Amino acid sequence: MTSPADDRGLFEAAAPSANAEHSHNAPARSVSELSAALKRTVEETYSHVRVRGEISQPKLAGSGHCYLRLKDDSAVIDAIIWRGSYSRLSVRPEEGLEVIAVGRLTTYPGRSSYQIVIESMELAGQGALLKMLEERRRRLAAEGLFAPERKRPLPFLPRTIGVITSPTGAVIRDILHRLNDRFPVHVLVWPVLVQGEGAAQQVARAVAGFNALPADGRGAVPRPDVLIVARGGGSLEDLMAFNEELVVRAVAASDIPVISAVGHETDTTLCDFAADLRAPTPTGAAEMVVPVRLDLLAQVHEGGQRLTGSLRRLIAERAMRLEGLARGLPPIERLLEEQVQRLDERSERLTRAGRGYLDRRLAEVRHLGAALRSPREQIAAKQAQLGQTAAALRSASDYLMRDQATRLGHLTTRLRPDGVLNGMARAERDLEGLGQRQHQAFERRLADLSQRLTAASERLQASSHEAVLRRGYALVRDEQGAVLSGQAAAVAAGAVRVQFHDGDVSAQVHGPLDDGSAPGPAEPPARRPAARKGKAGDGRQESLF
Structure with a gap:
């Protein structure tokens, strides 16, 4: 229970808050600041998420990054797989594939959207994958690839052993250690990928390559007496390379006996059915292929194990200290993620804009070229126009002469001969002078037009393609x-x-010709004919033609 005084105090304390809601003193943030704050909030809150959904619209960019969408029946989220993570995926993104993606959420301020950065991916369930493997096993078994009569016995004491595995994993070390402990022999290692894209092709080529070596021992590399196809343990998706039909057929077709040592004892692959012998582990394969040697090697092996263990602990301790120091440094990949995505978008837009610009310019050039007239056509048109002008001037001159003659005749009939002889003589002289001036004006006008036509023709010839x-x-x-x-x-x-x-x-x-040669000299500018000056005081302006 509160007293009225306490209620009044609560009311008075709440009143400033109500007024503060209507104040405008809150600082205004820029769009970039707000986007950066949202990006930090989302990345800190959802730094590690596992999302289950169906892959839609996967697209592998030229930079090696993969863009896709994860969707279910009511929502869609954009996703991106950076090039480094994409190369390590055990499952390649395909349209309609239901997967479980592991990664983190981030935002892309360029489109005001959020997305998930996928770091690993696995199938949503093993039911569909196991069904596919079972159907493949039945089909290959029907061909006789798994028949017991195809199995060959292993040599008692092989001189050379071929190992097909990853050169950087712990499997090859375990095999070599076990062989050295039991019976040291010559070992040939064919390095291959044991997981991811291209692993199945490399394993099949390695089996075929060992079988292609000369059997008589005359080659530079001796042919192995037995092969070990080895890999450490892992999930069903990690072991999918040894379930590929290409690997199974290569193992079944091998002339050299093959031991399959893929995964742990509980892991089973189709390569195990096609091999001549299945080992529960890679170490077990080494025990199967050679007999036991002296007990002294067991003691040496024990000392080696202690040294290996101490070295691993020292490496683990150093790795832990290095990870602790690395937590204080911002990862350079996150600083570059947004810029890399922006660069991909800009490169696509630049490619499309360049093609569009060239297409528009080409269309404009073709349109202007179709509208141009040849110099011969323009000269012929001007010559026809000059002929029409000359004919009009001649008609006007003839008409003026006839009119002056008619007027002179009328004056002659009205005047008496005895009083106007001198006037008629003056009129005849005036008429003759007028005709001469008219003829001279016509000749000057005709010469002027001819000279202008000649200058226009020269300019057209200078600008033509023949010049x-x-x-x-x-x-x-x-x-x-x-x-x-x-x-x-x-x-x-x-x-x-x-x-x-x-x-x-x-x-x-x-x-x-792509030899980097420099372009030729630039075309010298064509000399433009000097403009012909008009007569002083005529007020006319020269035209192009």
Whole structure:
């Protein structure tokens, strides 16, 4: 229970908060600051998540990163697998595949979206995978690859043993240690991938390669008497390379006896059925292939085990200290993730923009080229226009002469001969002078138009492609006469015709020239004809034609 005074104190304390809701004193954040705060919150809260969903729209970029989506019946989340993590995946992303993805959540401020960065991936359930393996086992067994009569006995004391495994794992060390403890023999190691993309192909090639060595021992490398296909333990997805049909057929076709030592004792692969003998572990394979030696080697092996254990503990201690120091440093991969994703998007947009820009420019050039008229057509049009103008001037001159003659006749009939002889003489002289001036004006006008036409013709000839050819350039066409405007078109045409200013020659294009040579000299600017000055005081402006 609270007293009225206490209630009043609570009310007074809450009042400033209500007023603060309507204040505008809160600092304004930029978009980048808000995006960075959201990114930190999401990454710190969901630094490790396991998501189950169906893969949709997987896309492998040119940079090696994989972009996809995980969805269920009611939601979709974007996902990305960086190149380093993608190469270590045991399951490759495929459309419609249901998986369990392990990674962390982050945001991409460039699109205001969130996504999961996948670090590992596994199938959602082993039911479908086991069903597929069972169907494959039945099909191969029906072909007789697992028949007992195909099994061959192992040699009692092999001189050379071939081991097919990873050179960096603990399996090869265990096998070599066991062989040295029991009976040292010559060992040939064929390094292969035992997990991930390309592992099955490498294992099959290794089995075939050992069988391809000469059996008489005359080669530089001796042929093994027995083969061991080995791998350490792991999940069903990790051992999928030894369930591939390619590996099973290679083991079954081997002329050299094969021991399958894949996984632990509880792990079973199709390679075990095709091999001549199955070992529960890689160490067990080493025990099967050679007999026991002296007890002294057991003591040496024990000392070696203690040394190996102390070395492993020392390495583990140093690794733990190194991990502790590394926690205080920000991982460089996270700093580059956003920029790498942004670079992928910009590179795709730049490629599309470049193609679009070139297509638009090519269309504009073709449109402008189709609208151009040849110099001959323009000269012919101007000549026709000049002829029409000359004809009009002649008609006007004739009409003026006839009109002046008619007016003179009228004046002559109205005037008396005795009083106007002197006036008629003056009129005749004036009429004759007027005709001469009109004829001279016509000749000057005709000469002016002819000179302007000649200058326009010279300018057109200077700007035509024939003038360009006379300056040392050439026009390339294909055998049908079409103009080739680029290197790719000339290489595709093969046989071309090269037009010079004094004739054509044929040529054969063998391919693009990529020797880094510098471009030729720039074309000198064409001299523009000097503008003809008009007469003083006529007020006319020269036109192009």
